Amino acid sequence: MAEQKVSIVLPVRNEAKTIQKVLDGLLRQEYEDIEIIVIDGMSTDETRNIVQRYVGRFPEKVKLIENEKVYTPSGLNIGIRNSSGEYVMIASGHASYSKNYIKECVKAIESSECDIAGGVVEVLPRSESKKALAIAEILKHPFGIGGARYKLGAVEKTYVDTVAYGVYKREVFEKVGLFNENLIRNQDIEFNLRLKGSGYRIMLIPQARAYYFARDKYKELWKNNFSNGFWVTYSKKFAENPYRLRHLIPLFFVVYLITLFAFILFFDDFLKVIFSIPLILYFVLNILSSFGISLNHKDFSLFFYALIGFLTLHISYGIGSLFGIFKFLKDKK
Template sequence: MENNLPFVSVIIPCRNEESFISKFLDSVISQDYPKERIEILVIDGMSEDRTREIVKGYIKKYPFIKILDNLNEFTPFGLNIGVKKSKGEIIIRMDAHATYKRDYVSKCIKYLKEYNTENIGGVIKTIPSKNTLTAKTVAFSLSHFFGAGTSYFRIGSKESREVDTVFGGCYKREIFEKIGLFNEKLIRSQDIEFNKRLRKTGGKILLFPEIIAYYYPQSTLFSFFRHNFLDGIWTTYPLKFGIKIFSLRHLIPLFFVLSSIFSLILSLFFKNFFFLFLFIVFNYLFLNFLFSFFISLREKDFRYFFLMPITFFLRHFGYGLGSIFGLFKILLK
């Protein structure tokens, strides 16, 4: 029976993940999928910490784990190295900053076969990476629709559905032969662009809530802001290469920041624009504090009422500001 199961290649691009790589590898090794039908390819972007040393320690115990060099360091190069070097009929992308439920791989294979679709994914449960109030607010903001919009793999779904992208992804090898590899011009958002290409050729991406991963985001407000700022840049900057990766939910932070800035500037010359500025700010603050209040009630800790608004703001403002910066980078060059 096990010989009838497809051979699976798990590819993991990473760099400087010494804090998470052991926990990640333990979760993949613990998968209920037969070990003789799986390979784990860690594509390391020339880490400067102990990541490589830790992975090599696992390789001594588990021969189905391999480490590959990504001399270019960035994610899309690592993904493409993984795809090219992999042997599996099925390729599953994973993230070293996450852990995976024991049946993650087997569920992916089950649904990929059952629905005969091009890409399968699940939901992520966002877990604080540290036991601090700040780390918890970051996790809450990424799993709440006020922070994540209609990104179903983040906010969850009660039923399976067709979506525009998923976390990671489980692909048949033939998909890469049909539409090509990940775009190496895109330091970030290469997965979104790949999935847009997949859908343009008639492919489908299905999300199943039974497929579960646990994601550990940034633990400080500064690192959280920086992450969102960089994500924002790579929402708009791909336009330089003639690539449109964004959907409406990606542009809402951009509209929020632009409308706030321009209405404030114009209010210096036309007083009516000051009322528009107040309208934008008041409505944003109302929603921000309202959702923060509900979170504080849910967690039975009123401190979240004061910290969540800051975290939500850093999420929205960082992403929006990054999107503006991405457009400026195009114009300046």
């Protein structure tokens, strides 16, 4: 049976440091019938020039399209509209993929096991510093990311709520629609919830692996997760069902911390102790998780980097979600 074409939709902006590695990896896929559609969001670095060289070398494989709206969801939609494959893969400009990634995902779809398939994401440090290693570890730890199975890993194929770099049947977009371009971030969460609501099956394929290089500074971690948290709640303005309850847990934690501060100021000692129990439990879990990371790597100095990293991850996301609610309520007036 002849291969069905897979269109790889790759939205990018200022990815000069990684785009060459990404394109090389995609061109080395064991699955041969592919087209790579790079949608550039008005990059100000060398991204466009690098991609143009690949277009010149592989004109049948690589295309470059401009995304004047800049943001990812519009880039995704431009790519999907300009694709010609029976299947569409959503790729990233700062991740690489095992050679069998597309082959294994298409195999699962064509065997009627699922409608969307994606691989396990291995989170790797972006640099060799201990801080970078700790940040990468917390971004694949259950205490850090909750139930994101595609980062936690799997031994067998399993049905999930979402995958990071999915391969989709084209009919999915024809029936469910495209990405919501009002959502600057977290458009994938809202889209996957639409898929699940329409009865489509999403499968995690452990034989397929993607490799994501995590941010290596707390400032970058804070900025990224603040934005993610903001768009989780603010997206309610643009979509009926943009998140699940688990996405709001960091928000509940931040609200709890604010309320705890009020208890400390205005209530007696007994109530202060009672109300402090969740915070104590949080730090116990943080300490145990951070110690586990340091133990796995046999480097106790990672304990402190992980401890701070977990706090940064959770609080930045929760504060972002709180700001998203304020913005949503302000816009409704």
